[in-house]
Each structure stands twice: as C-alpha cells, then as structure tokens.
Amino acid sequence: MTASERAIKWSYMDHWRSNGPSGPVDQWHSHKTMSAFLKQIKATGFDAIDTFDFRIWQMYGDYGGPAKYQQVVQDHGLERIVNTFHAADYDLRNYAPHLPETHEFILEDFRVTMGRWSEIQLDNIIVMPATLYYDMEPVTEDKLKYTAECWNKVGEITAGYGVRLTCHHEFFSGIQSEADIDTFYSYTDPRYVSLFVDTAQHCIAGVDPVALYNRHAHRVSGFHFKDTRNVATGDDHRHRPDSEIMAPTTGKWFYEMGTPHGLVDFEAMMTAVRDNGYRGWISVEHDKANKQGGDYSESTAVSRWYAKNVLEEIYR
C-alpha cells in the first residue's frame, strides 16, 4: 500500500535530544544533527514532521526560511511539514484569550505569524486556547465565551491562508475539564476552530480522550498520539511556569505509545478514528522522552513499531 493509498499517515512532532561532542543538543543544533534527526524519523517509517512556531527563526537563520527548510526535510525522504504548534507565552498583560483587551495583540500576532509561514502549506496551526490554569481560574462561562470569540477571529485569519486553527488542551491550561472543553466548543465556530486531540494530555486531566473524540469528531483536525502513566491529582495543574515540568507528583508525564502501564487505550482510539472515517495525519509525540533515562531515538522507533504492528492492524 503506497502512502497515497493509506487513510492514515504518520507525522512526528518536533521534540528531540541527543548527545553530541558538545553535550546534550536538540536537532536544531546544526545541519548535521538535523540530518541525523530527519534520517531517524524517516527510517522508522514516519511520513512527515510537525514543528513549533518558534523554530521559524532557525528556519530563516540556518536554512533560509520555511520553504528551504522543508526542502531539507524532503531531501531526507519525508513528505513535508504538516502542522506547527504556536507556543505562546500567555502573559496576562497582552496575551490572555479570556481577557478581551488582549485580543487585538493576539490577532496581530497571528497576522504576522501566518505571513511568515505562507511560503509553505500547513494543515494546522495548533494552539493552547487558554492561558495557564492558574492565570484563568475561576473558569467562568464568560471567560470561556471571550476565549471562544478570540479564537473564532484567529481562525478566520488562519483560514485565509488555508490553515486550520486547532486547539490543544494541556492538562494545565485553563480549559482542560470535560465540561469546560464542551462549553468552549459550543461557543466556537466550526468553520474556524477545530479540536486537536492529545491523548495523554486529556488522560492526565481525567478526560477520556476516546469519548471526547467521539463527541467532537466532526471538529477534530488532528491528534497527538502519546501515552501517560499518571492522572493529575491535587493542584498538579497549577504550578508555575508549567505543570508538565513542575507538578510535584510526577517527574515524567509522557511516554511513547505502547508503554507498559499506559493509561491511553490506543486500540480504542484507533478504532474510533476508523469508525469516524478520519483520513489524514496522526502526529506522534513523546515530549521529554529523555527524562529519567529515556531516549528519543528508541522511543521514536518503539512508537512507530507500535503504530505499524498494533494500530495499523486496526486502521491504515
């Protein structure tokens, strides 16, 4: 079966560490480390990569821009860059979607951002739709409504570039509970705002990602498939700067698909993807895989092994 015949293609989300002569580095360290990264992604059977917005500076500085960087990606046998993740700082003074006075700043950010990316064609620009939980609580219906209004406008901007605005709900973000997610989508315009299901983040927040996906399948524009072994407890979701790093109960939240004792039911998830008729990209992620002795190369190979030998048996 060729790539064009498959219903599902696999993209790899840009997280990486390796050890070089100068110590631990990520793939953006040099052209050599980037080449090694792309070779490893391709060798194990991924079709493409996702990246972060903040990498665009290295794309311009080191490669001459997104189009030229994408050519490097293609030279290694990968198809393209599928999605970018817009990792904003969510400073309450100028970047808080639940505060209408910051919306114009956010809109301008996306006008500029989309222009920068316009030389290549992305599928999605992924955002965390709310500020950090500790900066948004108490989460009220009004705040959810203001937040939805913001992203409706942003989505209209990105749609003008042929790119879907899609929301990724971290367990430490202001919109992470099942009820708040449902309310948020009830206020957003399906034409402009999509849902990007991160299997581990929802599990950590105590939300069943399969049920969530089934309820919102018509609005889902992509996935991060990764696993976790822990559910957030107490005030795990309230730690500065970022509970993925600072939550007191858990030093390492994320694991590659197929990890022992993983909480995500990937077989049920893939069955739901099939039954909802989803066609397109699934992104694989295992951010911070190197923590506690983990290894990105091995996690990447093991996750692609799992996709091929377990998930593709369900749907491909």
Place this chain on the structure above:
Amino acid sequence: MKDSLRWSYALNQWNVRLDVFVRHEDQQRALKTVSACGFDHVELASGTGRWDNISRPEVILLNHGSHSGFLDFLRRAEVHGVSSMFWDPQAPAEEEEGYAFRTTANPDDHDAIVEWSKPFVDFLAGVGAEQLVVRPVGSAWMTPPLGADGIKVIGDVWNRIGELTSAAGLGLALHYDCLGAVHTAGELTALLEATDPATVGLALDTAEFTVGGIDPVAYYREHADRVTHVHLKDTRYADTGEEYRMPGAESTMLKGGAGRRIERWFYELGTEGGLVDVPGFVAALRENEFGGWVVVESDHGGNPAELAMLNSWYLQHELGVPKR
C-alpha cells in the same frame, strides 16, 4: 528489509556490560527498534553468566524455557529469527571451565575449545540460525608469534568445529578483526587455505578489514567463494601505525588510551569521512549473488538505537533497499 540480500542486525551494542541489558522489556525495546528499522532477524553475541540472558545459550534457555520459547520472545517484537551468533573462545567465560584462558593458537587447548563450542552449536541449530561466527584467534599483542605451522594449528581447531556445525546444519564463519593475531591479508588467506571450504567460511567485517589495512571490496572479490557471512559497518580510520601491537590494544588502541588516542573507530553507514566503500561492497555482494546474511552493526559506535535508525536510512535511501 525486502531484498535479494538477507539483512540482519546485531544486538551487541545494546549489551555493553553484563547487567545493563537484562530486563526483558529492555530487550523488547531493542528488538522493536530493530524491527521498526526494517530488520526481522538479529545476530546475538556470546556472553557469560546469569545476566547474559540474551547472550549465553544455557542462560537464554533458562529464561525462556526452550528454543521455541526464545523464538516466541523475539516474535513478540516482530523479529522472526536469529541469523547468527558471535563467539570468541579466547574471551574467558564462566561456563568455559570457570573463565579458563585458552587460545586456538595452542594445540593443547583445542579439545577444550571444541567442547566449549557445543552449547553454541546446539543452541543455534535449535533456534534455526545459520551461522556460528567466531573470532578465530586472540589479539596479536597477547599471542606469541605464530610459528611456521601456527596458522595451520589455528585452522585445525576450526576444521574440527566446522565438522560439528556442518553436522548440525550450520555454517561456521571466521570473523577477522583488526586486533587479531591473524592480521594481514596474506595471513588471513593462509588461514582460509588451512580450513575446509566445505565447512568453514569467512565472516567479512567491512570496518574491521579497513582498520586492519585490508580492502574489503578487493578481498571479497578475490575470495567471494569463501565469504559466507558479512558484518557491515564503517570506520574513519585505518591502523596505519601498527597500534594493534600495543599491549592492551582493546583499550590502548580501540578506546583511545594510547597511540593516536582515537576513542571511536566504528561508525554508522554513510558517516562523514567513512573509509569503507559501502555501495561498492554491496554491489559486489549482489554481483556474486551472495546468499549469506549481511549483518549491520552499531558496534562500539554510540547510541545503539540511533545508529540502527541511521543505518536503516542509509540502506533505504542510499542503497535503495526496500524496507517492506
């Protein structure tokens, strides 16, 4: 890999110390990595003691109950078999008379070495492997100068073991390495001539040959009829200063303790400055319709998973080997 050549991957680099590669889930992760890279057979490397539960035949069987139990363990990771196993009778092992130190260069050691080979022959036959890959002689710095019939003496013991492997339906492949007392192309050819072509073959390791000063492509072309097994890896250096003769060359030479202080000799396929003509060598294998296993190694190179992935990329994209 789906190819007219048969590709396997060596697990040696994962098992760098006796207790680091013991938990079955760690072994499964390595096997899945190899599988994800497109390899469905592996080469094992001999070890010793209760921790070497993927290296020492008796310990493998204790852990998995039977040959088929071990194969089931491999198949859980979609690795479908064992191509081969490497054994160095010069490396002391608990199971071999309590770490007895013996060498193929000494005829008085031959009976014991033949006896030591039997667990490997039985195990490899039991798991359906094809080659017992052996270090034919110890390091040059540890071996007295080979006398007039020194190479013949070494050949004698391998002929005896070759009869055992042949009777068990296996091949026996002598693996040249860059530290060995059989060092030059002439000495290696003499060793091949001292062994029975019907039962004893050569395991040609492209990087070891290159470090040792033998052109692997040229040697293969001249001796293709004797090459029954291949280890494919690259190097950036040749041992131009006879560093292999330094005392403790395993450390002084190969770990950069002395001489030119080169800490890493072996590299993945496609490495910058690699000395091995990998495309030329593989083309020569194809021209000769090589029917043995081509085992790719991360041996002494670095992160084994990373190197397996880089090697897989090279095979797929530089050599055009289809993965599936």
